[in-house]
Amino acid sequence: MFRSKKIQTPLGEMLAIKSEKGLCMLEFFDGKSTEKQLKEIENLGEILEKDDEILNRLENELNDYFKGNLKEFTIPLDLIGTDFQKKVWNELIKIPFGETRSYKEQSIAVGDLLAIRAVANANGKNKIAIVVPCHRVIGSDGSLTGYAGGKKRKQFLLELESQQLNLF
Numbered sequence: 001m002f003r004s005k006k007i008q009t010p011l012g013e014m015l016a017i018k019s020e021k022g023l024c025m026l027e028f029f030d031g032k033s034t035e036k037q038l039k040e041i042e043n044l045g046e047i048l049e050k051d052d053e054i055l056n057r058l059e060n061e062l063n064d065y066f067k068g069n070l071k072e073f074t075i076p077l078d079l080i081g082t083d084f085q086k087k088v089w090n091e092l093i094k095i096p097f098g099e100t101r102s103y104k105e106q107s108i109a110v111g112d113l114l115a116i117r118a119v120a121n122a123n124g125k126n127k128i129a130i131v132v133p134c135h136r137v138i139g140s141d142g143s144l145t146g147y148a149g150g151k152k153r154k155q156f157l158l159e160l161e162s163q164q165l166n167l168f
Helices: 034-042 053-067 083-093 103-110 113-124 151-167
Strands: 002-009 012-018 023-028
Touching (some): 002 053, 083 103, 083 113, 103 113
């Protein structure tokens, strides 16, 4: 069984879903892959909109993040995907707050320089926006490559973090 909660953010309403292990989805309602990701979770079990301590804590942490008072989330995660995707997502979590990496650098971190497309594909299937910071991965030329929540949101998140670096 899964629990869900709608969370308001400065970038729009998000849907948070957690399993018994932890947060397994956090996506913008209007994200380009949200519907598909939601169906993947629904195939695993019933989703109930119920009050939940972890989801309430997530909402508080997101509020603190957007206010500039948090740079590391403490929410337990349940990464639902293939072993390769989980490996890529775990590397995303290691990217320090306020820093970016290229897809090439992420491929090297995963252990396979030639897996750039596979790493990019796994990034695109990340179901936990912001907390698993796929927004921190950019093109080798510094360009803001695709982001399921949209490039404007990606730019906002990167600017928010870079401006707050000096505050910590």
